[in-house]
Amino acid sequence: MAGTTDRSQGRVSHQAVAPMTGSPASRRGHPRLTVGMEEEFVLIDPRTGRARPTAEQVLRRIPGPLATQVVPELTRFQIETNTPVRTDLRRLAADLLELRTVTSAAAASVGAGLAACGTCLAGVAGMPPLTSSPRYLHMYQHFRALLHGQAACGCHVHIGIADREEAIQVSNHVRPWLPLLLALTVNSPIADGMDTGYASWRAILWARWPSAGPPPLFSSAEHYEALVDSLYATGAILDRAMVYWLVRPSDHLPTLEFRTADTCATVEEAIMLAALIRALASTALADVRRGVAAPQVHQTPLCAAYWRAARDGMEGDCVDLLSGRRMPTWHLVRQLLAKVCHSLEDSGDLALVTAVLHRLRCGGSGAARQRAAYNRRRRLADVADLLLRQTLAIPNFPDRPYVPRG
Structure with a gap:
C-alpha cells in the first residue's frame, strides 16, 4: 500500500528514490528517463503460507544503510522495499535482488x-493487525470494513518526469495500456485459502477504495x-x-508513479515491467512534446478492461481500448512492443524485455504458476514454497533480443 507509510514516525517510504529527473533525449527523440521501484511483500509461515505478523521484528534486523530502504506497511504482515534511482535497469535488478535477499534473511x-x-495465501480474513500508528488508526475509524482482508501488495514504478504538466499529459496518453500492464504481472489468484x-x-x-482505479482524463x-x-x-x-x-504524479517526488501491477514473482518480471513502463512513458512524453493528442478512452470501458485483465491475466483475453476489440492478451502485447520498440532499442532494454516475455509465454504468468503448484496436491504449502523460491530467483538477462521462429 505504497504511499500510506506513516510519516509521523519519521519513516518516509519513498526517501530512497528521490530526486528523479529525466536525462537528454535519444537520437530518436525519446527522453531517457530515470526509474525507481517500490515492492511490497507478504510475510508468511514457510510451512503453511499463512500470514505472519512479524514486520516489526524483521525491520529491526535489516543491516546498515539498507535499513532506510525497507519500511513498514499498513499491516504487520507486510513490508515494503524502495530502490535507489537508476537509468540502467540491470543495476536496478541488482538493487531489487539485494533488497529481497537481505529482507528475506531478516524474515528467516x-x-x-x-x-x-499480490495477496497472502491464507490467514488474513477479517480485520488485519495494523501497524501501530495514529494514521492507520484514523484510516480504520474512517473506512472501517474496507480494511477487512486487506493484504494487497503491489509493485510501483516511478518514472522521472519533473514537469508536472507533462506528467499529467503522459498519464492521459498511457491510460489505454494500463489493463495490459496488469495482465502481464498478475500474481495473486489465491486468497483466504x-x-x-x-x-x-x-x-x-x-x-x-473510492480513490482507486484508472485515472480520468485530465x-x-x-x-x-x-x-x-x-x-x-x-x-x-x-x-x-x-x-x-x-497512474499518479507523486506528491513529493518529481515522478509519475505507475501503480498497476501485483508484486512481481521474480526480479526478472519486475524489471521487464519497469522497462515496458519506461518505454511507454518515454514514447508518450515524446508525443506530448510534439503536440500529439492523447487517446480519448472513456472511463467505463477502461475500468471494464482492467477488470477483464484482473480476471484473465496473460492466459486469457484482453480488450484493445483503441479499437474496442477483445483479443488474446498476447496479440495486444505485440501491439505494445511495436509502439515502444524504438524506445526499448534506445535504452538497450529490448533484449531483456523480449526474453522475459518469451519465458512468461512458455512458463506462464505468476498467477498460472501459483495455480499449477496448488492444483498438483491442493496444498497451500506447495504454493508457499514456490513463492519463496521465486522471490529470490537470480535474473538471467540476454544480450540479444529473442526472435520468435515462424
Missing part, C-alpha cells in the same frame, strides 16, 4: 518467509489538483497519499 531469522505475491477465480485478486481488493495539472481537492472534501481520501489512481 524470526521464522518467517518473504513472499513476492482458495482459488478466487481471478488472476489478480489484489486488483479486485483495491477496486473497493485537461491540465490544475484539473488534476481540483479533482484531488474534491476527493479530500468528500472524505474519500484523508490526505494526498491516499490518491490511489493507477
Whole structure:
C-alpha cells in the first residue's frame, strides 16, 4: 500500500528514490528517463503460507544503510522495499535482488518467509493487525470494513518526469495500456485459502477504495489538483497519499508513479515491467512534446478492461481500448512492443524485455504458476514454497533480443 507509510514516525517510504529527473533525449527523440521501484511483500509461515505478523521484528534486523530502504506497511504482515534511482535497469535488478535477499534473511531469522505475491495465501480474513500508528488508526475509524482482508501488495514504478504538466499529459496518453500492464504481472489468484477465480485478486481488493482505479482524463495539472481537492472534501481520501489512481504524479517526488501491477514473482518480471513502463512513458512524453493528442478512452470501458485483465491475466483475453476489440492478451502485447520498440532499442532494454516475455509465454504468468503448484496436491504449502523460491530467483538477462521462429 505504497504511499500510506506513516510519516509521523519519521519513516518516509519513498526517501530512497528521490530526486528523479529525466536525462537528454535519444537520437530518436525519446527522453531517457530515470526509474525507481517500490515492492511490497507478504510475510508468511514457510510451512503453511499463512500470514505472519512479524514486520516489526524483521525491520529491526535489516543491516546498515539498507535499513532506510525497507519500511513498514499498513499491516504487520507486510513490508515494503524502495530502490535507489537508476537509468540502467540491470543495476536496478541488482538493487531489487539485494533488497529481497537481505529482507528475506531478516524474515528467516524470526521464522518467517518473504513472499513476492499480490495477496497472502491464507490467514488474513477479517480485520488485519495494523501497524501501530495514529494514521492507520484514523484510516480504520474512517473506512472501517474496507480494511477487512486487506493484504494487497503491489509493485510501483516511478518514472522521472519533473514537469508536472507533462506528467499529467503522459498519464492521459498511457491510460489505454494500463489493463495490459496488469495482465502481464498478475500474481495473486489465491486468497483466504482458495482459488478466487481471478488472476489478480489484489486488483479486485483495491477496486473497493473510492480513490482507486484508472485515472480520468485530465485537461491540465490544475484539473488534476481540483479533482484531488474534491476527493479530500468528500472524505474519500484523508490526505494526498491516499490518491490511489493507477497512474499518479507523486506528491513529493518529481515522478509519475505507475501503480498497476501485483508484486512481481521474480526480479526478472519486475524489471521487464519497469522497462515496458519506461518505454511507454518515454514514447508518450515524446508525443506530448510534439503536440500529439492523447487517446480519448472513456472511463467505463477502461475500468471494464482492467477488470477483464484482473480476471484473465496473460492466459486469457484482453480488450484493445483503441479499437474496442477483445483479443488474446498476447496479440495486444505485440501491439505494445511495436509502439515502444524504438524506445526499448534506445535504452538497450529490448533484449531483456523480449526474453522475459518469451519465458512468461512458455512458463506462464505468476498467477498460472501459483495455480499449477496448488492444483498438483491442493496444498497451500506447495504454493508457499514456490513463492519463496521465486522471490529470490537470480535474473538471467540476454544480450540479444529473442526472435520468435515462424
